[in-house]
Amino acid sequence: MPRTDPVAGPDGLRAGTPDRPAAGPTRIAFGSAAAPPAPAEPDRSGHDTGPDLGPADTVDLGEVRRSAGVDEVLDALDRELVGLAPVKQRLRELAALLVVDRVRARFGATTDRPTLHMCFTGNPGTGKTTVAQRMAGLLHGLGYLRHGHVVTATRDDLVGQYVGHTAPKTKEIVQKALGGVLFVDEAYYLHRPGNERDYGGEAIEILLQAMEDHREDVAVILAGYADRMDTFFTANPGMQSRIAHHVDFPDFTVTELAEIGQRMVDGLGLTLSAEASVALHDYLELRVEQPWFAGARSVRNALDRARMRQALRLASVTGRVGMPELCTLTAADLRASRVFAGGLAR
Template sequence: MDKYSQLLINNASKLDAITDACGEITKLATVIVEENSKVATIALLKKISEVVDNQKYKIEVKHAARMVNSSLIEFYGYSTIQGICKPTSEVDEDTRTLQDLLDELNALVGLEKVKNKVQDLIIYQKVQSMRREKNLHSVKNTLHLAFTGNPGTGKTTVARIVGRIYKQIGLLSKGHFVEVSRTDLIAGYQGQTALKVKKVIEQAKGGVLFIDEAYSITENDQSDSYGRECLTELTKALEDYREDLVVIVAGYTEPMNKFFESNPGLKSRFNTFIEFEDYSVNELDKILISTCKNNDYTLDNEVKEKIHLYFELQTASKDETFANGRLVRNLYDDLVMNHARRVINITDPVYEELSTITAEDFSFMIDEIEGS
């Protein structure tokens, strides 16, 4: 991903966090980056205008909205120039080797069982490929996967890496990534859902189709004919395009289990089920420290201890909606904003002051921790 795309997504994520947009702004930015979607662009511009024009938002929130607007302009300027300079034939710009991708997977915090499972998948598929080359019998299992677990456990990140890995070992022709939800698959009137699903499948062929909260397709199965129509078309595609399409369905563990129990025909199309466990307190610490490091921030020892206690409280009281990595991302955004509010009042701040997050920047949580 180029720096302009990353900047747009990062700024959208920050605006998302401070306006409690529940991921909607980040998703719009992601769709813009991945698909150059005009619809998503218009929707994002409306969101920006709503924030800038709304008197309830403080000046720093309006500033964050303007930053998204600026990064959107920079992204389109860059992509336009790229389009002019690019050769007419589409070239895969992802130059990462198989080892690069494996290193990226292994660098993710925690997820040891997930990593081992993915490694086993790669080994198995590579050996089957070598057996076919020697005219030995090989089992052509489907490549489709089911990821279960709570939000923020890295399911989307792993799905993207798996797609590129499958491309590298010759199982997929493109390895690109298409993410959809119920609204992307189901139309508002009878007969059009099948066409909508076919269009999504066509876009995803050669790569990975990632369906988040897949159980929502049929959560009202008794009355939802649109959901059944979608499932029929999707099940057919899983079989028809199994040679050059990986479908990864994901969602909360229990609803996903019920989803498959009620659809044995669908379950038979999936060979591999991977459970993503919640992050431990120490893993949440590592994710936050890594996020800070990647953005040229450090945490002093006092704030590290207090944040560790905060994570202990959060994990002790968690339910099935525990946010995992998203909890860390939201905390990071709050820390950076509070740091900015503090440092702006320092005359000519030095390097350490500009880069160090202290307990004062975490004061919004300290009372909760000390009162527990």
């Protein structure tokens, strides 16, 4: 990696540009070149990236991975997220690339900073936002992002309502995201091909500029449905070329969804009875075929409604209830759903 100054502005503007000589005879200029040089590899994350190395040295890559917390994040990803095998594979590849790059930089080899902008495509409820959060943690651990927070933006946050409103609005969001991840949900809504007076195009331009200027500081992740993202990229070729990683999120299978539901129930401190587990599986079999299915989000909603039915059932019980009753969802709670009665009319 070439030595870069993390604090230089977007255009490398600082005191001491050619038209403004900073080295006056008596003057110690702000930000002048006379300042002590920044360390060659600025410590951005709080993790020690290690000393510079000579050509004869060797490095234990496993050690680098451990100290950067890469394995931790990837294992957590494996452990906590169900399914998503291709996504996990892509993240492993990316993490490996970043680790190797990091070490190459320590050897003094010139590696361009890899582009971190990504595009996540997939149907609703396939874990795009969740993975974006993990991604931020991973990039932070590797020292590519200083903070690793995620700023979520939709069209409303980026596009203004009148002339001259869009650029400051978009810039503000980008500034908030510096040092972290800017997650643009449903990015294709930025572009409205039918309406030439729409300000979405301006937001895209500003975003593109920010993706170039702040390449060092922010990772932009665009997310949305695969087919509409393709249309979006066709209309904005500049965007396509600035995004290095396209990750496609597959739909969850029913078994995976049932597993997700099981984990959600555990997270809520509840248990499913054996019949309820079967009922949940049956429910999901039917639900995936019905309209408005939104992946893991639908599972969450189904469980929320089951909890309501459980609460109603318990509230109408005369007599005493104990811990097991309060903490168990039964098959009846799930089977009362209208999904079993054919669901919404198509």
